[in-house]
Amino acid sequence: MKSLKIVVAVFLYIALVSLISQNNIAADNEKENSVSNQEQKKPKTKYPGPPADNSRCLVCHANFEDEKLTDSHLKANVGCIVCHLECDSHCVDEDNLTPPDRMFANKGRVRFLCLTCHNWKELIETDKTKADLKDPPEHSSVLAGTNKDGKFCMDCHSEHKLSHRTRIWDKRTGKLVYKDSTPIMLKKQNEDN
Ligand code: HEC
Ligand code: HEC
Ligand code: HEC
Ligand code: HEC
Numbered sequence: 001m002k003s004l005k006i007v008v009a010v011f012l013y014i015a016l017v018s019l020i021s022q023n024n025i026a027a028d029n030e031k032e033n034s035v036s037n038q039e040q041k042k043p044k045t046k047y048p049g050p051p052a053d054n055s056r057c058l059v060c061h062a063n064f065e066d067e068k069l070t071d072s073h074l075k076a077n078v079g080c081i082v083c084h085l086e087c088d089s090h091c092v093d094e095d096n097l098t099p100p101d102r103m104f105a106n107k108g109r110v111r112f113l114c115l116t117c118h119n120w121k122e123l124i125e126t127d128k129t130k131a132d133l134k135d136p137p138e139h140s141s142v143l144a145g146t147n148k149d150g151k152f153c154m155d156c157h158s159e160h161k162l163s164h165r166t167r168i169w170d171k172r173t174g175k176l177v178y179k180d181s182t183p184i185m186l187k188k189q190n191e192d193n
Pocket of ligand 4: 056057058059060061080081084085086087090091092093094096100102103104162164165166167168169171
């Protein structure tokens with residue numbers, strides 16, 4: 001009789017221990033799932049870390065400092081050079097005759113750059129949940145390349161424009177096609193005199 005009690009006690013003990021450890025495994029799984037869900041919600045960035053340093057570009061492009069698109073991306077360490085590349089020779093050319101390394105000739109095709117980080121399925125979801133906004137998003141038609149009203153990613157998400165031009169390059173070939181009359185360095189000397 002006594003030995004039967006011991007057997008029952010041992011059995012109950014084993015059952016209890018295995019129940020507790022299973023619960024732990026379930027809790028761990030749940031934790032892992034919720035972490036990976038959270039990670040999936042954020043756009044992937046190949047550039048984790050502190051805010052980007054755009055100061056090299058802002059020396060000449062000061063008007064882009066508070067601009068909507070550059071500001072939201074700067075915080076995620078996506079600086080000018082992620083989209084426009086390093087632009088070394090553009091930066092050091094005091095006459096500003098050398099174009100930046102990457103320009104965008106076709107604003108419809110800009111979406112392919114955006115999609116390297118932003119998930120198109122999530123963008124289409126955004127259309128469904130935000131259809132009642134005053135200016136609702138139109139991601140599905142922009143992504144399909146079928147949007148009719150001529151608005152593309154940059155039209156709704158940026159004020160990323162120069163108010164007037166002193167230089168214009170052919171965006172495909174990089175060839176200078178317009179230059180205002182006086183080279184910038186000369187103008188500066190004249191102003192100083
Ligand atoms: C190198 C990766 C990368 C590229 C390329 C990129 N983005 Fe982003 N974008 C991000 C990250 C990272 C964030 C910050 C998101 C966050 O913190 O949740 C962001 C934020 C945004 C936001 C703001 C979301 C918010 O609620 O604040 C918009 C809008 C946006 N991007 C649009 C664009 C557009 C339009 C393009 C193409 C011109 C583009 N992005 C290209 C990585 C990128
Ligand atoms: C017709 C205007 C319009 C166009 C074109 C457009 N968007 Fe949007 N987008 C919006 C609006 C509106 C929101 C919602 C903003 C809000 O909630 O304040 C949004 C939200 C976003 C967000 C944040 C998503 C979130 O989780 O809230 C990202 C990233 C984004 N758009 C990227 C893009 C990209 C990339 C393109 C080009 C493929 C694009 N958008 C084209 C209007 C537009
Ligand atoms: C998320 C990507 C992205 C980032 C970050 C970004 N740009 Fe751009 N930039 C673009 C795209 C795309 C265009 C083309 C705009 C268009 O076709 O409407 C552009 C156009 C420009 C233009 C030409 C505007 C015009 O009127 O023709 C200048 C100048 C410029 N960017 C400077 C900068 C500077 C300086 C920074 C950093 C402070 C920066 N960009 C950061 C994507 C980016
Ligand atoms: C020495 C001054 C200087 C520096 C530094 C500089 N830029 Fe520029 N950039 C210019 C000038 C001048 C223009 C022509 C703008 C105009 O028409 O007035 C220009 C034009 C541009 C354009 C527009 C091209 C187009 O027509 O689509 C882009 C993009 C650009 N710069 C990106 C950058 C980036 C990115 C950096 C930093 C890595 C940078 N620039 C640093 C002087 C500079």
